[in-house]
Amino acid sequence: MNALTRASRASPQTFMQEVVAATPGGDTHLELCLQCGTCGGSCPSGRDMEHTPRQLFAMIAAGMRDEVLKSNTPWYCVSCYYCMVRCPQEIHITDIMYTLKRMAIKEGYYQESTAADAPDFSETFIDFVENYGRSFELGLATRYHLKHHPLSAIKMAGFGLGMLARGRMDLRPTKIQNIDQLQAILTKAKELSNGSFEPGGAS
Amino acid sequence: MKYGYYPGCSLEKNARAYHESALVVAKRLGIEFEETPDWNCCGATEYFAINALAGYALVGRNLALAARQKLNGQGNQLVAPCSACFLNLSKTDHYMAESPELAEKVNSALAAGGLSYEPGSVRVRHLLDVIVDDIGYMTVAEQVRKPLYGLRVAPYYGCLVVRPDYQHIHDEPEYPLCMDGLLKVLGAEVVDYPVKTHCCGGHMTQISEETALEMIRRLLKSAADYRADVIVTLCPMCQLNLDAYQEQVNKHFGADYHIPVLYFTQLMGLAFGASPKEVGIGKEFVDARPALAKIQEEPPQNAKQKRSRPPKGALPMPSMLSHHKGGGQ
Ligand code: SF4
Numbered sequence: 001m002n003a004l005t006r007a008s009r010a011s012p013q014t015f016m017q018e019v020v021a022a023t024p025g026g027d028t029h030l031e032l033c034l035q036c037g038t039c040g041g042s043c044p045s046g047r048d049m050e051h052t053p054r055q056l057f058a059m060i061a062a063g064m065r066d067e068v069l070k071s072n073t074p075w076y077c078v079s080c081y082y083c084m085v086r087c088p089q090e091i092h093i094t095d096i097m098y099t100l101k102r103m104a105i106k107e108g109y110y111q112e113s114t115a116a117d118a119p120d121f122s123e124t125f126i127d128f129v130e131n132y133g134r135s136f137e138l139g140l141a142t143r144y145h146l147k148h149h150p151l152s153a154i155k156m157a158g159f160g161l162g163m164l165a166r167g168r169m170d171l172r173p174t175k176i177q178n179i180d181q182l183q184a185i186l187t188k189a190k191e192l193s194n195g196s197f198e199p200g201g202a203s
Numbered sequence: 204m205k206y207g208y209y210p211g212c213s214l215e216k217n218a219r220a221y222h223e224s225a226l227v228v229a230k231r232l233g234i235e236f237e238e239t240p241d242w243n244c245c246g247a248t249e250y251f252a253i254n255a256l257a258g259y260a261l262v263g264r265n266l267a268l269a270a271r272q273k274l275n276g277q278g279n280q281l282v283a284p285c286s287a288c289f290l291n292l293s294k295t296d297h298y299m300a301e302s303p304e305l306a307e308k309v310n311s312a313l314a315a316g317g318l319s320y321e322p323g324s325v326r327v328r329h330l331l332d333v334i335v336d337d338i339g340y341m342t343v344a345e346q347v348r349k350p351l352y353g354l355r356v357a358p359y360y361g362c363l364v365v366r367p368d369y370q371h372i373h374d375e376p377e378y379p380l381c382m383d384g385l386l387k388v389l390g391a392e393v394v395d396y397p398v399k400t401h402c403c404g405g406h407m408t409q410i411s412e413e414t415a416l417e418m419i420r421r422l423l424k425s426a427a428d429y430r431a432d433v434i435v436t437l438c439p440m441c442q443l444n445l446d447a448y449q450e451q452v453n454k455h456f457g458a459d460y461h462i463p464v465l466y467f468t469q470l471m472g473l474a475f476g477a478s479p480k481e482v483g484i485g486k487e488f489v490d491a492r493p494a495l496a497k498i499q500e501e502p503p504q505n506a507k508q509k510r511s512r513p514p515k516g517a518l519p520m521p522s523m524l525s526h527h528k529g530g531g532q
Pocket residue numbers: 032033034035036037038039040053054057086087088089090091093
């Protein structure tokens with residue numbers, strides 16, 4: 001357990017500290033943001049975002065927890081890392097977007113964003129990975145699209161047939177040999193993540 | 204030289220052409236691959252959005268298995284041809300080295316499966332980097348039997364090989380040149396267009412189609428504006444988005460793009476004299492054959508050569524321009 005998480009039990013954390021503590025992998029430098037705007041100007045999906053990364057970071061600093069977690073911004077982040085290589089303060093922007101996604105899911109906020117389907121796409125994807133050790137495109141496409149976009153599922157069916165005809169999609173998932181080992185590792189990881197690297201996870 | 208090989212889920216099926224052509228090329232260049240036994244999915248861009256530690260542990264299992272491979276007796280190198288796999292493997296190794304707390308937690312999780320991983324014990328490489336940096340242009344040039352003369356290619360790097368560059372490949376995150384150089388060695392005419400490191404949209408095709416189609420359109424438009432015959436990629440996700448969604452982009456924007464999207468290894472294989480079938484040509488949605496038919500026996504008279512005096516009695520060369528259809532707006 002890291003110092004920040006431990007501290008969080010004793011004294012209330014700022015929202016900024018909470019975000020930083022929930023982002024593993026070295027120093028995020030988040031508190032060093034200069035508000036220069038380079039990130040937003042570099043972002044390929046910026047025009048669909050309710051807030052630019054810069055705005056979002058100002059809101060984090062201001063402790064605007066609800067507004068930040070309701071923002072669609074993290075869900076439109078495509079992990080292109082443009083902002084990260086350009087940020088003069090070397091802020092781990094892309095990783096922070098992932099953290100905000102996890103926080104929003106945990107607190108149920110994403111349902112109010114315009115990208116409300118995104119978490120379910122991720123969940124469905126990892127569900128196959130957890131059961132088979134491999135991703136499974138056909139299963140992912142059918143399960144996710146039938147649930148969320150039944151109309152476009154018809155369009156997707158055409159797409160799927162094209163993939164099948166070209167031998168680019170499997171009809172069945174592939175399972176790794178040692179799936180028990182992988183599941184044991186993932187179960188343990190989830191256990192350990194309760195209390196660190198995960199927002200408000202202290203048990 | 205022997206490398207560990209991590210094909211990743213895409214290369215097993217959707218990007219089979221990448222896998223097949225990579226093996227053809229590796230064989231010709233004397234690269235030996237040993238697939239990491241029983242590897243699992245890298246989690247793509249999805250796992251970190253749900254549970255960070257489990258995401259790192261998922262990738263950690265692959266690194267632990269790769270570290271166990273007995274390859275050269277020295278530090279193991281693991282080659283990933285998929286950009287997302289390459290990024291996730293390098294990121295996990297990098298962050299485990301940066302953060303002892305993360306390393307400890309990932310290792311406690313791995314221990315539940317009888318594994319462990321010491322950060323830095325596997326060097327993660329992208330296939331392009333291995334070919335350019337370890338093998339080198341000279342060795343590649345020696346293998347060229349059928350140069351790609353006359354083919355205008357747009358090298359498309361996308362995001363994750365050049366950014367954020369945890370592995371310090373010898374190239375620029377925003378204006379890389381290593382694939383440009385490689386394609387020139389193959390005899391192709393390389394197009395210098397401004398969007399070669401822009402994003403293909405990743406998983407956005409599934410979440411917000413509007414957003415994704417616009418990102419794909421920008422790439423296709425730029426390649427068409429610069430009269431590219433082929434877009435050359437190094438990533439299964441980029442290939443899928445630009446190729447399989449091209450028709451939808453045309454419908455959505457009333458455009459008419461027909462730009463095939465091939466893997467750099469497919470063009471290498473062709474230039475090395477392999478048959479189109481051997482390198483997986485024919486699996487693409489936008490048929491590559493009309494573009495490949497443009498490959499000529501002789502190097503075209505490019506601008507520089509045109510300025511030099513033609514040999515006496517030479518017939519005037521047809522203008523290259525007339526061969527290229529603009530493709531869309
Ligand atoms: S580029 Fe970096 S310093 Fe500038 S606004 Fe964005 S996060 Fe802040």
